[in-house]
Amino acid sequence: MRKLLNVLYVTNPDSYLAKDGENIVVSVEHKEVGRIPIHNLEGVICFGFMGASPGVMELCASHHVGLAFVSPYGKFLGRVSGRVSGNVLLRKRQYLLSDDEEAAARIAMNCVLGKMLNCRSVLLRFGRDYPEKVSPEFSERLQWLTEGVRQLRESPSDTLNELRGREGILSKCYFDCFDDLILSQDPAFAFESRSRRPPLNRVNALLSFVYTLIAVDCASALESVGLDPQVGFLHRARPGRMSLALDLMEEFRPYLGDRFVLSLINNRVVAADDFLVKENGAVILTDTGRKAVLAAWQRRKTEEVMHGYLDERVPVGLLPYAQSMLLARHLRGDIDGYPPFVMR
Amino acid sequence: MDPDDYLMLSGIQHFAFCRRQWALIHIEQVWKENVLTFGGRQMHRNADDPFFTESRGDVLISRSVPLVSHALKIYGVADVVEYHRSDSGIVIPGREGHWTVVPVEYKAGKRKPDDRDEVQLCAQAICLEEMYRTRIEYGYLYYGKTRRRTEVALDDELRRRVAELVAGMYVLYDAGTTPPAVLLPHCKNCSLVELCMPAVSSRRRSVDRYLATCIGRDDA
Ligand code: SF4
Numbered sequence: 001m002r003k004l005l006n007v008l009y010v011t012n013p014d015s016y017l018a019k020d021g022e023n024i025v026v027s028v029e030h031k032e033v034g035r036i037p038i039h040n041l042e043g044v045i046c047f048g049f050m051g052a053s054p055g056v057m058e059l060c061a062s063h064h065v066g067l068a069f070v071s072p073y074g075k076f077l078g079r080v081s082g083r084v085s086g087n088v089l090l091r092k093r094q095y096l097l098s099d100d101e102e103a104a105a106r107i108a109m110n111c112v113l114g115k116m117l118n119c120r121s122v123l124l125r126f127g128r129d130y131p132e133k134v135s136p137e138f139s140e141r142l143q144w145l146t147e148g149v150r151q152l153r154e155s156p157s158d159t160l161n162e163l164r165g166r167e168g169i170l171s172k173c174y175f176d177c178f179d180d181l182i183l184s185q186d187p188a189f190a191f192e193s194r195s196r197r198p199p200l201n202r203v204n205a206l207l208s209f210v211y212t213l214i215a216v217d218c219a220s221a222l223e224s225v226g227l228d229p230q231v232g233f234l235h236r237a238r239p240g241r242m243s244l245a246l247d248l249m250e251e252f253r254p255y256l257g258d259r260f261v262l263s264l265i266n267n268r269v270v271a272a273d274d275f276l277v278k279e280n281g282a283v284i285l286t287d288t289g290r291k292a293v294l295a296a297w298q299r300r301k302t303e304e305v306m307h308g309y310l311d312e313r314v315p316v317g318l319l320p321y322a323q324s325m326l327l328a329r330h331l332r333g334d335i336d337g338y339p340p341f342v343m344r
Numbered sequence: 345m346d347p348d349d350y351l352m353l354s355g356i357q358h359f360a361f362c363r364r365q366w367a368l369i370h371i372e373q374v375w376k377e378n379v380l381t382f383g384g385r386q387m388h389r390n391a392d393d394p395f396f397t398e399s400r401g402d403v404l405i406s407r408s409v410p411l412v413s414h415a416l417k418i419y420g421v422a423d424v425v426e427y428h429r430s431d432s433g434i435v436i437p438g439r440e441g442h443w444t445v446v447p448v449e450y451k452a453g454k455r456k457p458d459d460r461d462e463v464q465l466c467a468q469a470i471c472l473e474e475m476y477r478t479r480i481e482y483g484y485l486y487y488g489k490t491r492r493r494t495e496v497a498l499d500d501e502l503r504r505r506v507a508e509l510v511a512g513m514y515v516l517y518d519a520g521t522t523p524p525a526v527l528l529p530h531c532k533n534c535s536l537v538e539l540c541m542p543a544v545s546s547r548r549r550s551v552d553r554y555l556a557t558c559i560g561r562d563d564a
Contacts, residue, residue, distance in 0.1 A: 087371060087372035087373055089371065089372075089520045090372060110551070110555070113555060117558050117559065149559060150559065153555065153556075153559060225539070226372065226373070308554065308557075308558065309544075309549070309551075309554050310541075310544060311543075325539065325541060326541075326544070329541060329544065330551075332522065334524065334525070334541075334544075335544065335549070335551060336550060336551055336552070337550075337551030337552060337555075338551065339551045339554050339555070340555075342555075342558040
């Protein structure tokens with residue numbers, strides 16, 4: 001498996017990145033605050049608007065290090081990637097299958113299955129760890145979700161629209177359980193329901209932030225195996241949208257995203273005052289909050305998990321690469337379907 | 345055929361090692377830097393100046409020599425070509441006498457259990473023969489690890505093997521297909537093993553069955 005290198009998160013919005021030889025030099029107000037050899041990096045994510053010199057962009061592009069720009073609130077802005085790599089024949093195959101409703105539905109179906117299986121596992125594991133907290137409603141929803149997954153597999157949708165509809169219903173059922181998973185009694189960490197643009201409470205702000213991190217990783221991973229992150233199966237191509245990265249991400253939302261956010265809250269890695277509540281109700285992470293989350297995220301990425309399909313242990317941070325490779329293997333016909341990552 | 349569409353000579357060593365490895369690199373354009381290739385590049389760097397010709401008495405040494413063979417339809421670069429003073433052979437402008445052409449290929453590691461280095465050297469020789477209209481009987485492989493050069497006789501059998509390999513490369517290239525993985529002992533020395541996933545790709549484990557197990561699990 002590919003080496004797990006570091007991602008450099010530049011959290012201070014006043015930082016500027018410049019190139020010095022083979023190093024990235026970070027400075028704030030013309031003062032150098034850090035320097036890292038490009039060889040130690042897998043990716044760079046800048047939260048802020050000062051940006052990076054063309055020299056740094058060239059350095060990253062030529063070393064296949066992804067360089068992404070995200071607003072301080074975690075909204076993805078764009079990324080620099082090097083020369084398109086990989087097999088044009090593989091990408092043509094990707095486009096062909098993306099246009100073929102039936103083939104697209106089959107791949108999309110496995111992405112959704114992976115996601116819902118992981119949602120179910122999140123609930124199951126919680127039920128095992130905290131049997132005393134399991135309410136009758138919780139058990140009922142879990143059962144309903146289990147049934148939904150079974151049906152999804154036994155009578156798969158042949159149209160993408162129907163699949164999207166079923167996915168929406170099952171997701172809602174899962175998120176209806178989410179408040180139970182939050183152990184904190186502090187009303188500051190009530191979930192209520194999923195809100196995105198903007199996130200209207202702290203839990204949603206955390207979810208959005210972490211999902212952005214995963215999406216950036218997925219896009220880079222797809223590109224590194226030669227796939228086009230913009231052309232998806234479940235998510236239709238739309239200019240500027242990383243549709244395939246979003247497809248790939250579905251299975252990671254519950255496993256990587258939600259469980260991580262829950263651990264941040266339940267283990268008090270973040271506190272209520274790590275967030276800023278704007279006048280219009282929008283909630284954003286403060287700089288300290290962001291730093292705490294990113295430090296925990298880096299640690300999480302180095303943990304290893306057993307991959308059921310690959311039959312080997314994989315560092316969590318490499319799961320997007322492993323899955324991108326499996327998707328590429330399926331598109332070129334080496335394996336007979338797309339095997340999503342399913343947590344045990 | 346347009347010479348721009350010729351295949352890369354260096355690919356023959358990949359193809360001789362594993363057809364799938366060649367296809368992954370030359371059709372799918374995946375490439376993974378590993379310690380070995382990085383070491384190789386470092387060593388080449390000193391030999392990389394195309395305007396540098398060294399003279400050691402009766403031997404002229406030329407580095408990074410561009411090569412092409414229209415017969416085989418391949419192109420590439422030779423690390424080092426030596427010209428040895430002799431009674432017969434080619435004439436070099438500005439130099440007296442005759443010279444025989446001797447290709448030398450530098451390898452960072454040591455001798456391989458297969459013939460991938462020999463066929464690469466032979467393919468270079470075939471290009472040089474075509475370019476200089478001469479005959480080359482032998483060349484050298486120099487191994488960085490053992491710091492030793494081995495003489496390689498460029499006999500008919502080796503030449504036939506080169507022609508076969510190149511023909512095989514064109515068959516795959518024209519079809520645009522990558523052969524399936526076959527998990528063999530040499531996979532553990534392959535720089536592309538992580539991308540190739542020979543265990544997964546050759547096992548062709550049913551995804552359907554995998555998902556079925558995932559669903560069946562934990563059902564209580
Ligand atoms: S891992 Fe094995 S099958 Fe795959 S390219 Fe390398 S040598 Fe060939």
